[in-house]
Amino acid sequence: MIPNLVEFWEMIWPNLGRGLIVTLKLSAGALLIGLLIGLPTSLLRVYGTRGMRAAATAFVDIIRGTPQLVQLFFIYYGLADAGLNAILVNLGFPNGFLVLEPMVAAYVALGVNSGAYQAEYFRGAIQAVGSGQLTAARALGMTRLQAILHIVLPQALRLAVAPWSNEAAYMVKYTSVVSLIAVSDLFGEARRIMSRHYNQMLMLPLVGLVYLAIVLLITWLMQHVEKRVAIPGVEVEAQRA
């Protein structure tokens, strides 16, 4: 039994390892895309004109209100629609412009989805900083942009570390949906092995443990980040209040 297991491990390890790397790349990429979408969206939601606020709110509500799997399928299968492609070709776009590679569709779908959630985390953090400090900065003669950049954001980003680390941990697990559009991520590789060897009772706990290990590692890392960026005296003040 034991030698068998070792042999089996040696057989599946290269595939699982490749899948793990895909999962990590996808998680990191989607989190980054989400950050690039989420932070500006949150700023528009708090500081934008009426129209900007409405647009940002609509984006966040639509993404958060629909299943991630529907979004993924929409990006991968929906955008590849033949009729849509014909229209785009007529408009001068190259043929198959929105027919995305599975990996590209995965980055887009997970990134956009994360963007909406991150926008909410950042919005909460910005609002937690409060308007008093912004007013004080304006009273010194800072422009609105200076006040946001130098006063509000440095504090909001610190406050966002805790929810952001949750988002990172969720993301690693959420990426497993991409095996449904034929991306060979960790779960995709595990499914392939299972379909060949019928060993779900081994593979599912094993792959679950790998996800768990990554999540614990991220949580641990982010706790260190949180401590590092903490503002002295702020916890003390929060306890007093």
Add this chain to the structure above:
Amino acid sequence: MTDQTPEAPIVRIRDLHKRYGDLDVLRGVSLDVTRGEVVVIIGPSGTGKSTLLRCINQLTRPDSGRVWLDGVEVTAPECNLNEVRAEVGMVFQDFNLFNHLTAIKNVAIGPIRVLHMDRAQALELARYELERVGLAGKADAYPGQLSGGQKQRVAIARALAMKPKVMLFDEPTSALDPELIGEVLEVMKKLAQEHMTMLVVTHEMGFAREVANRIVFMEGGNIVEEGPPAQLFYAAQHPRTAEFLGKIADLYGDEQGSSG
């Protein structure tokens, strides 16, 4: 004892109106403040005192009326408000210190970002301003590590570092524990002795009596009465003034006898 000088007023306010929805907050306020003068504004809450101060540095835009600062009309549409605000110091009831910055950086950030002062020079200036408010030893403390009185003194230093032409104080001691009020009033008194032009909204009648050149009593968006402390405290022309001062004495205690 006279507050009449031939000089043009440093703050000139004419017929200021402001309403929020159905609420008439300012109903035609006019006021001149001379260079070096300390004007204390008193009045019931909700009377438009904060709104009046915020109209001076245009944190609030009035609906009509005009405001000049040192001869420059700040209510003119072409006026650069950031430049105006850089010349007007403001101290808030809730301090509004920048929580992620140490005391010295709270004071230095205005000169660095707004006046584009060299970093080292700004920190040196900040150290000097902290010393002026008696907080040289707290330069590297964060706001969360300071008492309310210390926070407010840092906030005063932050405003002073911009070398303002006028200082606006909006109930600077109202959020403080009673035992911390004195240290803030001391700093303000010192500023007055150094001839800083100051507009102070406060309920601290001891301070008003001792430091103000003029007291302005506001009610319902109007200036009801103004004059030197002696007039308002002992010879008020308007019954509402006497009534309000009586109420304040009951509420906050008459501090006439205190050493102040």
